[in-house]
Amino acid sequence: MSTLVIVGSQWGDEGKGKITDMLAARAGLVVRYQGGNNAGHTVVVDGLEFKLHLIPSGILYPDTISVIAGGVVVDPAVLLEEVAGLNKRNIDTRGLRVSQSAHVIMPYHKLLDSLEEETRGDGKLGTTCRGIGPAYTDKVHRCGIRISDLLEPETFKARLASVLKDKNIILQRVYEHDPLSFNDVYDSYTLLADKLRPYVTDTTQLIMDANKADRNILFEGAQGTLLDIDMGTYPFVTSSHPIAGGACLGTGVGPTDIDSVVGITKAYTTRVGEGPFPVELSDDTGDKLREAGHEYGTTTGRPRRCGWADTVMLRYAAAVNGLTSLAVTKLDVLTGLDEIKICTAYRYRDTVIEKFPERLDVLAECEPIYEILPGWREDITGAVTLEDLPVAARMYVERLEELSGVPSSIISVGPARAQTIVSKRLPASFQA
Numbered sequence: 380m381s382t383l384v385i386v387g388s389q390w391g392d393e394g395k396g397k398i399t400d401m402l403a404a405r406a407g408l409v410v411r412y413q414g415g416n417n418a419g420h421t422v423v424v425d426g427l428e429f430k431l432h433l434i435p436s437g438i439l440y441p442d443t444i445s446v447i448a449g450g451v452v453v454d455p456a457v458l459l460e461e462v463a464g465l466n467k468r469n470i471d472t473r474g475l476r477v478s479q480s481a482h483v484i485m486p487y488h489k490l491l492d493s494l495e496e497e498t499r500g501d502g503k504l505g506t507t508c509r510g511i512g513p514a515y516t517d518k519v520h521r522c523g524i525r526i527s528d529l530l531e532p533e534t535f536k537a538r539l540a541s542v543l544k545d546k547n548i549i550l551q552r553v554y555e556h557d558p559l560s561f562n563d564v565y566d567s568y569t570l571l572a573d574k575l576r577p578y579v580t581d582t583t584q585l586i587m588d589a590n591k592a593d594r595n596i597l598f599e600g601a602q603g604t605l606l607d608i609d610m611g612t613y614p615f616v617t618s619s620h621p622i623a624g625g626a627c628l629g630t631g632v633g634p635t636d637i638d639s640v641v642g643i644t645k646a647y648t649t650r651v652g653e654g655p656f657p658v659e660l661s662d663d664t665g666d667k668l669r670e671a672g673h674e675y676g677t678t679t680g681r682p683r684r685c686g687w688a689d690t691v692m693l694r695y696a697a698a699v700n701g702l703t704s705l706a707v708t709k710l711d712v713l714t715g716l717d718e719i720k721i722c723t724a725y726r727y728r729d730t731v732i733e734k735f736p737e738r739l740d741v742l743a744e745c746e747p748i749y750e751i752l753p754g755w756r757e758d759i760t761g762a763v764t765l766e767d768l769p770v771a772a773r774m775y776v777e778r779l780e781e782l783s784g785v786p787s788s789i790i791s792v793g794p795a796r797a798q799t800i801v802s803k804r805l806p807a808s809f810q811a
Contacts, residue, residue: 380595385597385598387602388696397420398789399437406443407592408444409437409438411447412600413600413625423794434458446582452514455572479530481525483523490510492508600622603696610699640701642705646710649684658686668685669682694733713772728744752771768800
């Protein structure tokens with residue numbers, strides 16, 4: 380059996396939902412280890428589309444346990460709404476488990492998120508304003524409220540009274556906003572707690588027990604490597620650790636218990652929000668990629684910025700995550716292009732750079748150096764083996780592997796589960 384971590388190798392939105400869903404068929408546990416409902420996964424099953432924001436993609440398999448671990452920040456209302464939506468579509472959610480140590484997104488987190496972003500003006504970060512950043516801030520500031528607190532009425536009352544007093548001072552004196560009502564917040568969240576209670580458990584022990592029992596465990600992160608709070612394009616990042624190491628931080632699993640790391644990368648690159656994006660295409664080709672790939676945020680609906688594949692960034696992602704293989708998604712979106720470009724290096728002023736720059740001001744001035752490959756016009760959505768792909772499509776995937784230094788184990792040629800090519804490079808226990 381294996382423990383496998385799925386990470387985004389770009390700025391998120393790489394198609395992790397489909398890959399997680401596919402691999403979940405062989406997993407005993409699927410574990411979400413960081414982030415909140417500022418991200419989303421879209422999964423297509425038998426022509427039906429499911430948009431998941433907090434719940435791991437494994438929920439679509441009745442025999443798989445889907446875990447929201449302690450590294451996630453949870454908006455109880457959003458989570459319960461997602462549960463209700465799945466139940467309405469006859470999806471059994473009894474396999475859902477929520478960590479008692481996960482932090483709770485409170486109304487003041489969402490309000491402060493919006494107010495802070497407004498005051499940034501032209502320097503805005505592009506946050507989703509769903510309270511994720513402020514919730515993580517309170518976690519580090521040691522004034523957060525955890526699920527375990529929420530489930531104990533007297534504990535919740537005491538913690539809320541203390542925290543809300545400080546938050547209301549900030550709302551009134553800094554932002555000239557009306558204070559939040561203690562009774563309104565307490566009453567509404569107490570009702571949510573009662574509905575959430577059946578799903579709450581010690582997920583760290585649950586995961587450890589599953590590992591000892593030699594069950595397949597699949598760890599899924601939200602967002603992508605370049606949005607990691609430490610390893611990403613700071614300050615245009617998220618507030619947690621989407622990288623593979625975040626799976627250890629967010630779940631309690633030790634690094635020596637991770638067997639393999641699959642890096643999800645689109646056959647091109649997208650980004651939502653602000654910040655430097657060297658390969659961005661602000662032309663008809665960028666528009667074509669956006670429309671062909673349906674590049675609009677699962678959670679926000681915002682149009683994604685599109686560009687060619689960037690192997691400078693991919694090499695960086697391979698290094699910081701310790702990637703053992705790649706899952707190349709949306710290869711079919713490139714069908715019909717006469718030529719396809721791959722960024723192999725950057726030009727910074729008079730210097731050629733082959734390593735991803737740590738400084739944001741340097742990245743902002745970088746221009747991509749491209750290698751041009753032939754495109755293909757054949758429909759590849761029915762391909763089931765590498766040999767089914769046109770020669771040009773195979774050449775493109777092989778070049779991504781060469782430039783990144785990482786072999787591919789999965790190639791996605793369409794949105795459905797079946798539209799996936801799997802190689803023997805994937806751990807045997809996760810192969811169908």
